[in-house]
Amino acid sequence: MRILALFVALVVVGCVLLPLSAAVLDGSATGENLIIPVQLLLTAAVGAVLGRAVLAPERPARRRLLLGAGLGVAGALVGVAVFFLLLNGFDGA
Numbered sequence: 001m002r003i004l005a006l007f008v009a010l011v012v013v014g015c016v017l018l019p020l021s022a023a024v025l026d027g028s029a030t031g032e033n034l035i036i037p038v039q040l041l042l043t044a045a046v047g048a049v050l051g052r053a054v055l056a057p058e059r060p061a062r063r064r065l066l067l068g069a070g071l072g073v074a075g076a077l078v079g080v081a082v083f084f085l086l087l088n089g090f091d092g093a
Helices: 002-025 032-054 061-088
Strands: none
Touching: 002 032, 002 061, 032 061
């Protein structure tokens, strides 16, 4: 149950971090190509921190970090898909 709650929280984080990273990186010298990679890295980092804090303490810390980071990447990908569908709809997909 903790893993599901962590995943839902990371989907929300992934949805929030996408427009935030776009606001910072859009139109800058770095270009628009870094928006999604930065969002993925930030969501994975938040997932690793939350995974270590939330998941069962009997698991090794490294496994909790990796599981949290993996769930963070999955949450970021779901966030990108949600924004794509919100912006384009099913007809644009």
